[in-house]
Amino acid sequence: MGAVLSALLAGFATLFRSHMALQLEILALRHQVAIYQRTVKRPRIRPADRMFWSWLSRRWAGWRQVLVFVQPATVISWQRKRFRDHWARMSRAGKPGRPPISKEIRELIRKISGANPLWGTPRIIGELGKLGIDVAKSTVDKYRIRPRKPSSPTWKAFLKNHVTDLVSIDFFIVPTIRFKLLFVLVVLAHARRTVVHFNVTENPTAQWTAQQIIEAFPWDSAPKYLLRDRDAIYGNAFQHRVQGMGIEQVLSAPRSPWQNPFVERLIGTLRRDCLDHVIVMNERHLRQVLARYLDYYHRWRTQLSLEMDAPRPRAVHPPDRGRVVEFPELGGLHHHYERMAA
Numbered sequence: 001m002g003a004v005l006s007a008l009l010a011g012f013a014t015l016f017r018s019h020m021a022l023q024l025e026i027l028a029l030r031h032q033v034a035i036y037q038r039t040v041k042r043p044r045i046r047p048a049d050r051m052f053w054s055w056l057s058r059r060w061a062g063w064r065q066v067l068v069f070v071q072p073a074t075v076i077s078w079q080r081k082r083f084r085d086h087w088a089r090m091s092r093a094g095k096p097g098r099p100p101i102s103k104e105i106r107e108l109i110r111k112i113s114g115a116n117p118l119w120g121t122p123r124i125i126g127e128l129g130k131l132g133i134d135v136a137k138s139t140v141d142k143y144r145i146r147p148r149k150p151s152s153p154t155w156k157a158f159l160k161n162h163v164t165d166l167v168s169i170d171f172f173i174v175p176t177i178r179f180k181l182l183f184v185l186v187v188l189a190h191a192r193r194t195v196v197h198f199n200v201t202e203n204p205t206a207q208w209t210a211q212q213i214i215e216a217f218p219w220d221s222a223p224k225y226l227l228r229d230r231d232a233i234y235g236n237a238f239q240h241r242v243q244g245m246g247i248e249q250v251l252s253a254p255r256s257p258w259q260n261p262f263v264e265r266l267i268g269t270l271r272r273d274c275l276d277h278v279i280v281m282n283e284r285h286l287r288q289v290l291a292r293y294l295d296y297y298h299r300w301r302t303q304l305s306l307e308m309d310a311p312r313p314r315a316v317h318p319p320d321r322g323r324v325v326e327f328p329e330l331g332g333l334h335h336h337y338e339r340m341a342a
Contacts, residue, residue: 054079105133106143108324113144115326115335118273126302126309127337132318164191166250168227168263169213171204172270176280184290185209186270187216188263189223192311193303195266195294200287206235213242222247227260269297277333289330296329300336 057079105128112124119127121140128135167189174182183204187197197216201208217223222245228234229252242249252259274293280286298311317339325340 051082054082101135101139105135108133109135109140109143110145111326112335112337113140113146115332117147118334122304122308123302129308130302130314130316131324131337131339132316132321165223166190166225166227167196167223168260170229170260170263170267171231171233172267174200174275174280174286176282176286180282182280182283182286184286185212186263186266187212188266190262193262193266193305194298194311198290198294200283200290202283204233206233206237209233210238210241213238213245213247217245224248225250227252227263229257229260230254273297273301273334274330292330296334296336300329301334 057076109124109128112127113119116123121137121144124140124144125135125137128140167187169185169187171183171185174184176182180202182200182202184200185198185204186195188194189196197212199212199215213226224247226242226247227250239249257264270290270293274289278289280289300314301310302308302314303310319339321339322341323339324337326335326337328335
């Protein structure tokens with residue numbers, strides 16, 4: 001700043017000097033500048049010097065001809081930087097970012113994620129939504145406790161539109177503690193991802209499978225379409241019974257499980273959420289485990305495909321209803337949450 005003031009005072013003093021004296025002073029200053037350029041490679045320029053030359057560049061058209069210690073483009077860049085810094089300070093005047101969430105909600109996110117290591121962020125968001133708490137995905141990602149072992153990647157259905165009265169069926173195998181193989185048949189209604197029927201057997205036949213369809217759809221509740229694969233278990237007895245019920249069968253291509261994605265997704269969910277964490281004793285034990293899990297699945301488990309609702313729609317509990325209470329399911333493998341008055 002002292003150098004700038006000295007220059008301004010010197011410029012003011014030239015108003016009272018003769019023309020010859022000014023020419024001699026200019027000659028002396030230019031000689032000194034030439035010596036300065038030969039001996040100093042990089043001059044030290046302070047903020048006040050930059051402000052002075054930015055001001056001078058707006059007041060005097062011939063400033064480029066006398067500038068020697070930096071390039072004219074440098075002075076222009078100084079002015080642009082001052083402009084950017086000014087508006088950066090203006091934009092930081094308010095409080096940045098979204099308002100912080102309360103400590104109670106942060107602790108609840110950690111509690112839910114810690115008690116349910118198989119849950120991902122969307123499941124936690126759906127559970128919080130049923131408790132009347134709306135949070136962003138980034139907030140849950142920030143505060144949830146992540147398990148050491150990464151969870152399986154989520155399955156994404158490629159069918160965007162489906163018929164409301166379409167159901168699909170499929171078998172999957174579960175080994176017991178004595179290495180016997182049990183066959184589980186599931187019948188899934190696509191509209192609300194509801195398991196309308198399941199059963200377990202050690203020796204599946206076409207007659208047994210046809211009987212399961214009758215038990216799944218008694219009287220006049222049969223769907224219009226039935227999606228299945230080309231397994232030989234669906235023999236003549238099964239096909240005749242289904243045709244007699246007025247159901248049209250839709251067969252997937254050989255070795256193409258992705259053409260029956262809804263029931264394949266359900267089977268994967270049954271394994272990841274339940275059967276991969278249970279040792280099955282026998283047929284009766286497997287039927288009990290599946291019944292308990294499907295009760296939890298229908299009543300409490302939120303799903304992306306249902307806009308974070310359960311197959312049986314759950315009511316939203318507003319915060320004024322009471323505190324959040326945790327209820328274990330399947331011996332603590334999963335939990336559901338409700339608000340209850342103190």
